[in-house]
Amino acid sequence: MNYLTYLQSGGGMFIMGENSSFTARNNSIFSLINAAGGGSLAFSSNVTSTQTVNAPFTGPNAVTNVTYNAPGGANGHGTGSWITNSGNIGTGIAWGTGDLSNATAGALTTIFDVNFMQTTADLNSQNLTKNLIGFIDTQVNPDPTSVPEPSTFAIFLLSMIGLASRRFK
Template identity: 55%
Template sequence: MTVVDMAPLSLAGYQQVWDIRFSNSSPIDSALQTEYVNYLAGGGGIFAMGENASFTTRNDSVLSLIAAAGGGSLSYTIPGDAQTVIAPFTGPNAVSTIQYLAAGGVTTSGTGQFITSNASGGSGVAFGVGTLANAHAGALTAIFDVNFLQTDANFESQQLTKNLIGFIGQQVGGTVPEPASWALMISGFGMIGTVMRRRKVILAA
């Protein structure tokens, strides 16, 4: 596992990239967007963090990444914090609902599917292999709430995080990680980013 503040010069060799930056000062700029789309097209898996409505610059950059990868033009919304977890993200670590603290989200899931949602939209969206028009071999996930990865994240958030790791790993690596094969890394923001290692995983915090 590699933990960095910014993406390295090359993502070659990494199975998963978890970009858990959320500040408006850390958008996914055009150069990094191109790097991420190429990485996805090559069969990589990415998690991109969004946040609530106070983080427009960061959120817009996540939506732009989704569009560039071919996941559709998604619109930002505030769906409310109580949401249902959608299969397959309900397992193997059992979780059916989640209570975010101050979530943003999107109105539709584009060419992907919701990870969590309610009647007003969803805070999590996932694009499995074959669903991104410009990156068929990649898997892209995003959740618009940083709190679910914080050090005091509740049990449901922890279960959902483990399931996200497994989903990405299964999509791009063909394997679901055992409990002993994922790790928690504390970033400079005091968040916990959870990643699974097969070859190498990079965490941008």
């Protein structure tokens, strides 16, 4: 359960499942999802190869659908959201921070087809991969709000007071 501990501490993960020939791997992924509080999901082999890509995974690298070579899938998305799906079954699922009830600080994505990341993958698959990486990064490494440091703010305030006093003289 080192993966669960990692998610609980605010880590982000992208895990790969596969088609129905890889039961042990897929079951371990579903066990992790369940332990993290992402829902009690099960494997489905009734997925279509071409699936719709859902927001926010449609950008910033433009992609609307992806065609998998040998997909597996899940019978639902639990507390997460579909990355890719065709109806109520999909190959990709994402949980952002706050979506996993037992790992609220973590973020998790999973795709049940390793082939879509091969070097011969088409542009849609490449763009989806880039968007998945960006999603995990923004979930676990959000941009800090731009609040000036106290010393910077003090210098700014003093210069404004100085300008205002010059104006009144």
